[in-house]
Amino acid sequence: MSQDISAAMQRSKSRPSLRGLVPWVVFAAVLLLLPFVFQGNSTAFTLLNVIGINIVFALSYNMLLGQGGMLSFGHAVFFGLGSYAAMHAMIAIDDASYAGEGFWAHVPVVGMPVIGMIAGGLVALVLGWPFCRRAGTAFAMITLGLGEMVAAAGQMFPSLFGGEAGIYGNRMVGPQWFGLELAQSADVYWFMAFWTFLAVFAMWAFTRTPLGRMSNAVRDNPDRLQFIGYQPRNIRFMIFIASGSFGGLAGGMAAVNYEIITPEALGLIPSGLALLMAAVGGLGVFYGPIVGAIVVTLMNSMLSDYTDASILYVGLVFLSIVMFAPRGLGGGIEQVRVAWRDGDLGRRLPGWLTGTLAVGLIIVGMVVLVEMMFQATHGDDEFAQVLGMEFDAAALWGWLAAAVLVALGVVIKRATNKLREDQA
Amino acid sequence: MLEIVIFSTLNGILYGLLLFMLSSGLTLIFSMMGVLNFAHASFYMLGAYFAYTLGMHTGFWPALILAPLLVGALGALVERFGLRRVHANGHVAELLFTFGLAYVIDELVQMMWGTVAVAYREPAYMREPLFTLFGTDYSIFRGVVILISILMFVALWYLLKKTRVGLMIRAALTHGEMVGHLGHNVPRLFMGVFGFGCALAGLAGVIGGPIMSTEPGMAATLGPIVFVVVVVGGMGSLQGAFYASLLIGLIQTFFVAVNASVADVVNAMGANLDPYGELGRISLATLAPMTPFILLVLILIFRPRGLMGELEP
Numbered sequence: 001m002s003q004d005i006s007a008a009m010q011r012s013k014s015r016p017s018l019r020g021l022v023p024w025v026v027f028a029a030v031l032l033l034l035p036f037v038f039q040g041n042s043t044a045f046t047l048l049n050v051i052g053i054n055i056v057f058a059l060s061y062n063m064l065l066g067q068g069g070m071l072s073f074g075h076a077v078f079f080g081l082g083s084y085a086a087m088h089a090m091i092a093i094d095d096a097s098y099a100g101e102g103f104w105a106h107v108p109v110v111g112m113p114v115i116g117m118i119a120g121g122l123v124a125l126v127l128g129w130p131f132c133r134r135a136g137t138a139f140a141m142i143t144l145g146l147g148e149m150v151a152a153a154g155q156m157f158p159s160l161f162g163g164e165a166g167i168y169g170n171r172m173v174g175p176q177w178f179g180l181e182l183a184q185s186a187d188v189y190w191f192m193a194f195w196t197f198l199a200v201f202a203m204w205a206f207t208r209t210p211l212g213r214m215s216n217a218v219r220d221n222p223d224r225l226q227f228i229g230y231q232p233r234n235i236r237f238m239i240f241i242a243s244g245s246f247g248g249l250a251g252g253m254a255a256v257n258y259e260i261i262t263p264e265a266l267g268l269i270p271s272g273l274a275l276l277m278a279a280v281g282g283l284g285v286f287y288g289p290i291v292g293a294i295v296v297t298l299m300n301s302m303l304s305d306y307t308d309a310s311i312l313y314v315g316l317v318f319l320s321i322v323m324f325a326p327r328g329l330g331g332g333i334e335q336v337r338v339a340w341r342d343g344d345l346g347r348r349l350p351g352w353l354t355g356t357l358a359v360g361l362i363i364v365g366m367v368v369l370v371e372m373m374f375q376a377t378h379g380d381d382e383f384a385q386v387l388g389m390e391f392d393a394a395a396l397w398g399w400l401a402a403a404v405l406v407a408l409g410v411v412i413k414r415a416t417n418k419l420r421e422d423q424a
Numbered sequence: 425m426l427e428i429v430i431f432s433t434l435n436g437i438l439y440g441l442l443l444f445m446l447s448s449g450l451t452l453i454f455s456m457m458g459v460l461n462f463a464h465a466s467f468y469m470l471g472a473y474f475a476y477t478l479g480m481h482t483g484f485w486p487a488l489i490l491a492p493l494l495v496g497a498l499g500a501l502v503e504r505f506g507l508r509r510v511h512a513n514g515h516v517a518e519l520l521f522t523f524g525l526a527y528v529i530d531e532l533v534q535m536m537w538g539t540v541a542v543a544y545r546e547p548a549y550m551r552e553p554l555f556t557l558f559g560t561d562y563s564i565f566r567g568v569v570i571l572i573s574i575l576m577f578v579a580l581w582y583l584l585k586k587t588r589v590g591l592m593i594r595a596a597l598t599h600g601e602m603v604g605h606l607g608h609n610v611p612r613l614f615m616g617v618f619g620f621g622c623a624l625a626g627l628a629g630v631i632g633g634p635i636m637s638t639e640p641g642m643a644a645t646l647g648p649i650v651f652v653v654v655v656v657g658g659m660g661s662l663q664g665a666f667y668a669s670l671l672i673g674l675i676q677t678f679f680v681a682v683n684a685s686v687a688d689v690v691n692a693m694g695a696n697l698d699p700y701g702e703l704g705r706i707s708l709a710t711l712a713p714m715t716p717f718i719l720l721v722l723i724l725i726f727r728p729r730g731l732m733g734e735l736e737p
Contacts, residue, residue, distance in 0.1 A: 071516050130725050137460050140519060141655050142724060148648045149717035156706055156714075268644070272527070279520055312531040319524035323506060326513045377536050 023287075024201065031193040035186065045185040051297045052192035053253045056199045058277035058289035060246030065275070066283035067207060068239040069219025070132075071140040074147030075247055075274045080266035081123050081150070082116030082248025084161065086255035089115045090169035097173050108177045113195050113252035120248015124241040132236035135222070147271050154263025166262030169255070188257060195253055203246055204286060215239045247274075276318050282328025291329045309374050316366065351420050358413035365405030372398055427558040432681040433674065438566060438635075440673025441573035445628035446646070447653040447665040448580065449621025455597050455660035456617050458515055459507065462522035465647030466529040467622040471495045471629025472638040473537055476544035484547045488572075492626035499622025503615045526643065534640045541639035569631045576627065584662075593617060597660075652716040656723050658733020667731055672716050679712035686711070 038044035057079055064070045089104070089112060096104035131142045154161040161167070171182045182188055206212045214235050217225050222232040255261055264270075273296070281292020296314060303310035321328055327335075336352070339345045450464045474491035475484075482490065502525065510521045545551075546565040553561035584590040596603045596613055604610040636642060653672055657664030687704030723730060 065516075069516070071519060130721070133728060136515060137454075137458075137519065138655070138659070141460065141651050142720070144648055145652055145655075145717045145720040149714055149721070152714045152717070156710060157703075268648070272523070275520070275523065309531070309535060312528065312535065315524060315527035315531055319521070319528055322517060322520045322524055323509055326510075326517055374535055 031197055035189055042185050045189050047301055049185055049188055049192045049257050051294055052196040053250050054277060054293040054297050055196055055290050057250040057274050058293040059203050060243050061274035062278045062283060062289040063243040065278060068215040070135045072143040073140055073271050074143035076266055076270035077147055077150045078120040078123055078244040078247030079251040082120040082251030083255045083261045083265060085119030086112040086116040086252035087167055087169045087261050093174040094170055108175045109171050109256060110177045110191055112256050113249045116252020117245045117249040121241055121245035124244025128237050128240040132233050132240055147268055151263060151267035154266050161263050166260055168260040171256050171259055199249055211238055280318055280321050280328055282330030284327055285330035285334050288328050288330025309370050351416055354412060354416045358409045361405050361409030365402045368402040428681050432677050436674035436677035438570055439677055440670035442628050442632045443653055443673055444666050444669035445573060446625050446650045447669055448662060449624035450650060450654055451660060451662055451665045453618055453621045457614055459518040463526040463529060464625050465643040465650055466526045467495050467499055467625040468629040469643040471626030472633030473533060475630040476542050476638055488630055491630050492623040495626025496619040496623025500615050500619030503618035539640055541637050544633045544638040546634040572631055649716045652720045656719055656730055658730030661732040664730055664732030675715050676712050679708045679715055682708050684708050
């Protein structure tokens with residue numbers, strides 16, 4: 001037994017030599033190349049910056065849910081309070097740089113995520129202990145209450161939170177580091193890329209620490225952990241603090257990006273967003289929340305150009321992933337990767353492709369349905385447009401077409417599942 | 425002063441009864457299936473909107489029956505085709521499912537009925553005063569709401585304690601597998617309880633809609649409070665949920681009614697807080713929405729198993 005373990009440790013020690021570095025080199029290269037792809041396109045940079053924030057936010061959330069098994073509905077508390085702390089620091093820098101002296105006159109705005117991180121960690125340290133007694137439903141309800149309470153408090157102390165209007169700062173103050181003026185979104189991109197890379201790497205490294213491993217253990221079997229002599233509550237508390245710190249770091253990034261923060265950032269909606277991104281991307285894979293953050297952010301911002309029901313689509317995607325693909329998009333990617341590695345791809349690909357086709361048909365059918373429903377209840381334009389085609393909600397054929405698409409998709413999916421079972 | 429006390433008590437009880445109508449279904453579902461239905465308040469909202477739309481065709485009383493039935497049927501469908509499927513992936517997946525469901529229902533409601541409040545009112549003759557005290561009217565409708573709630577709870581009590589189905593439900597709460605081994609269809613029982621709980625939430629929506637305003641935000645306002653009720657009462661305890669509902673209903677109503685600030689309260693206890701400072705200036709009425717959550721935190725620190733709960737959550 002102990003020999004097995006030491007052999008396994010040997011393997012895991014020898015592995016992160018060069019092959020382990022590949023994803024990080026690719027990640028860094030992508031971050032470095034993106035600005036040249038989107039040169040001069042400020043909308044793209046604005047979107048990229050939001051994606052960077054959301055990646056860190058979703059990953060920090062997954063430290064709780066995916067790795068620690070703690071479902072939280074109040075993660076935005078750390079994000080929001082981190083953001084507020086960073087914003088107050090930015091205002092202090094602004095004030096101090098007029099006078100030209102004092103501590104804040106020497107602090108660069110580039111370092112604001114550190115302030116956010118400290119604030120997030122401190123908040124988790126102060127609040128966390130009573131909450132970490134149990135995981136599961138109780139923890140979920142308590143964090144929900146915590147989120148609601150902090151959000152309500154945000155409206156109550158205007159000197160700290162700025163009331164409804166929030167507080168705002170200016171990122172182009174204080175000493176400049178690395179020649180970053182932080183004037184335009186393309187400039188802010190470098191700041192985002194740096195912190196995103198650093199935070200992602202730090203959170204990945206966290207999964208490799210003993211505490212990161214213990215967090216998986218406390219998720220899978222807290223009773224056994226207690227038998228071995230660990231305190232599950234202590235471990236949960238430490239994960240809670242770590243996750244809160246990184247949530248605050250994302251908040252600090254957001255403060256620099258938006259230059260404004262309102263108490264809404266503390267509430268249930270941003271907390272739900274973190275959950276949405278993590279679950280869509282997949283809780284079981286480290287890079288899952290990254291995929292989820294990219295997909296959900298893109299959906300949120302781009303779908304609204306084409307349809308008025310964009311939030312509904314995000315909700316439906318989330319619901320279908322929870323129902324039909326509990327491992328999320330990241331889990332799907334991982335499955336393909338493992339099949340590729342094992343040379344199994346050729347055999348399994350046809351089934352996956354027909355499955356994808358079926359899902360695609362169902363999606364198109366559902367989109368037609370939703371758009372026609374929207375048009376029927378609102379009637380702002382005469383036809384619902386999907387993929388360049390016009391559907392008339394008043395006529396029966398549109399509804400029929402949608403129903404046929406969905407039915408066809410379901411039939412193909414059934415057939416594929418049958419085929420796969422026969423193969424296995 | 426007496427006027428405020430009497431009317432706040434009446435309104436607090438009314439609000440508490442509405443809360444219990446929601447939390448009783450939620451507690452039943454939770455203790456049976458182990459899943460906290462995040463979309464429960466969304467079914468409450470659907471109840472109000474269904475009653476609004478149905479009421480335009482059938483009038484108030486038929487809608488009072490039909491809307492909860494419709495919501496209950498919808499809930500049963502959700503359990504049969506959604507939750508049962510997700511069940512295999514554990515409780516967190518179930519919670520995520522109901523969370524997503526709440527999200528989708530909220531959006532659908534905005535799509536169908538618009539983003540602003542709809543004019544869902546009780547019939548005109550029920551707006552007449554039931555009695556007048558100190559020059560303030562208490563409408564017939566409020567009396568009817570209290571009556572319906574109490575009738576509902578008597579029916580619920582009778583169903584659970586005196587009927588065969590109730591016996592099965594109570595048995596399945598503690599010994600679900602054994603009930604299954606004895607040949608009862610436990611999944612169908614689950615579906616029934618889920619649908620019944622949703623119907624209760626729908627009923628709360630039908631009678632609560634005219635009082636609390638029927639708008640797309642009504643689920644998000646009440647939902648977290650109902651969860652607080654369930655935790656404060658003790659997870660899975662119907663009795664606890666009842667006391668917690670009334671407690672929170674009364675506290676919140678009294679906070680709204682009392683015309684005092686934090687400084688007034690603290691200074692009355694002998695402290696010396698600046699009445700014009702940031703903290704002292706806050707009126708108790710603005711604190712009212714926070715009171716359930718303050719109560720939640722206090723309960724968690726001093727009595728983690730809730731008022732009547734047998735186990736720590």
